[in-house]
Amino acid sequence: MFFDSHCHLDRIDLADFDNDFNQLMSCIEADGVRRMVCIGVTLESFDSMYRRVESCDQVYCTAGVHPDYQDIIEPEVGRLCELAELDKVVAIGETGLDYFHQSGDLDWQRKRFVTHIQAARECGLPLVVHTRDAREDTLDLLRRHDAQEVGGVLHCFTEDWEMARAAIELGFYISISGIVTFHQAQNVRDMARRIPLERLLIETDAPWLSPAPFRGKPNHPGRVKLVAEKLAEIRGESVDTIAGATFANANRLFGLA
Numbered sequence: 001m002f003f004d005s006h007c008h009l010d011r012i013d014l015a016d017f018d019n020d021f022n023q024l025m026s027c028i029e030a031d032g033v034r035r036m037v038c039i040g041v042t043l044e045s046f047d048s049m050y051r052r053v054e055s056c057d058q059v060y061c062t063a064g065v066h067p068d069y070q071d072i073i074e075p076e077v078g079r080l081c082e083l084a085e086l087d088k089v090v091a092i093g094e095t096g097l098d099y100f101h102q103s104g105d106l107d108w109q110r111k112r113f114v115t116h117i118q119a120a121r122e123c124g125l126p127l128v129v130h131t132r133d134a135r136e137d138t139l140d141l142l143r144r145h146d147a148q149e150v151g152g153v154l155h156c157f158t159e160d161w162e163m164a165r166a167a168i169e170l171g172f173y174i175s176i177s178g179i180v181t182f183h184q185a186q187n188v189r190d191m192a193r194r195i196p197l198e199r200l201l202i203e204t205d206a207p208w209l210s211p212a213p214f215r216g217k218p219n220h221p222g223r224v225k226l227v228a229e230k231l232a233e234i235r236g237e238s239v240d241t242i243a244g245a246t247f248a249n250a251n252r253l254f255g256l257a
Contacts, residue, residue, distance in 0.1 A: 002228060002243050003250040004036035004221035005175050006094075006128065006155045006203035009059065010049040013207065013218055024220065025056060031222030034058055035247070037254065039094050039128060039155075041066040043073045046083060054088060060254060062128050064093040064116055067109045068101050075112065080119035090254040091152065092120040093128030097141075100132040110141060117145040120152070126253055127152030129172070135163045142170055153253060156205050161191045168199050173253055175201035178211030178223065181230045189234050197237070201253070202227045202246045 009024075017023040028036070038053050038061040040046050046063060053059040063083035065075045080092055095116035097109050120127045129152055131138040142148070151171035156179065157164060164174050174195050180188050192200075202224050204210075210219035211226040228242045235242070251257070 001034040001247055002032050002202070002224050003247040004033055004204050004206075004224040005153065005201040005246070005250045005253075006039055006177075007036050007206040007221045008041070008208075009036070009038045009206070009221070010045070010052045011207055012220055016218065021052070028220060028222045029058075031225055032243075033221050033224060035060070035250065035256070036221045037062060037090060037128075037250075040064050040083075041094055042069055043075060043079065050086065050088065059088070060090045060256070061088045062091040062093050063089050064095045064128065065112060066094050067096050067098045067112065067130055070108075075115050075119070077115055077119045077122060080116065081123040084119070084123040084125055089125070090256065091126045091128050092116050092123070093152070094130050094155070095127065096130035097134035097138050098130060098132045099134040099137075110137065113138075113141055114145055117141065117147050120150045121146065124150065125255075126150050129154050130156070131159065131163075135159055139163065139166050139170075142167070142172075147172075151253070153201055155201075155203060156209065157191075158185070158188050159191075160187070161194050164191060164195060168196065173199050173201045173249060175203045176227060176231060177203050177205050178209045178215075178219065178227055180227060180234075181212040182215065183212075189230075192231060193235055197241070197245045198249065200231075200242075200246055201250055202231065202242070
């Protein structure tokens with residue numbers, strides 16, 4: 001059984017599934033995925049995302065505003081905590097810092113990140129953190145605003161082992177995506193070998209980052225098993241070991257039975 005800890009079901013093009021969401025979900029189930037978390041990226045899209053997954057017992061979701069989006073409704077602690085009361089919501093995010101896609105004065109990103117950390121602490125849910133080319137500031141804000149009280153996950157992680165180690169010391173999990181299968185991503189494979197099994201998660205980030213041999217094609221959560229297979233290969237562990245540990249870890253992180 002696999003747990004896709006980070007996907008965007010509401011953004012998957014259903015054309016390959018006869019425009020039938022139920023057919024997509026059947027395909028995912030056939031690939032052995034038993035649970036997944038659908039990630040919120042804006043407040044504007046939250047309601048439609050929630051309606052999409054509300055009737056799916058195997059799908060949970062998060063509430064947050066991605067750091068790459070500008071000119072949208074800014075999150076407030078109260079609003080995030082209000083959404084956190086919904087049955088399906090198991091984390092706050094996706095939030096964090098992205099200095100790769102954005103440049104200039106990024107104080108607005110840092111303020112938004114702090115708002116999410118405060119909301120997570122207030123409502124007692126973990127954080128889903130996006131970080132790219134922002135190692136020092138990400139760790140600094142997590143530490144200064146006591147994110148270790150709730151923990152969370154650094155998703156689609158592609159930074160170095162030293163950052164991963166520091167995040168783990170703060171009580172965070174590290175999630176590996178299909179990037180680990182990309183030919184040029186040796187740095188990700190080197191880092192992923194060192195993550196303690198009890199702090200490891202897997203994800204697709206679907207519909208993006210489809211793993212080899214499907215790179216460049218639309219992704220879906222069923223392909224998370226390819227991430228597990230590559231991790232098993234590079235770590236010298238069985239696929240069952242990776243699947244079982246990451247399933248248990250995701251359940252623990254998101255407070256699921």
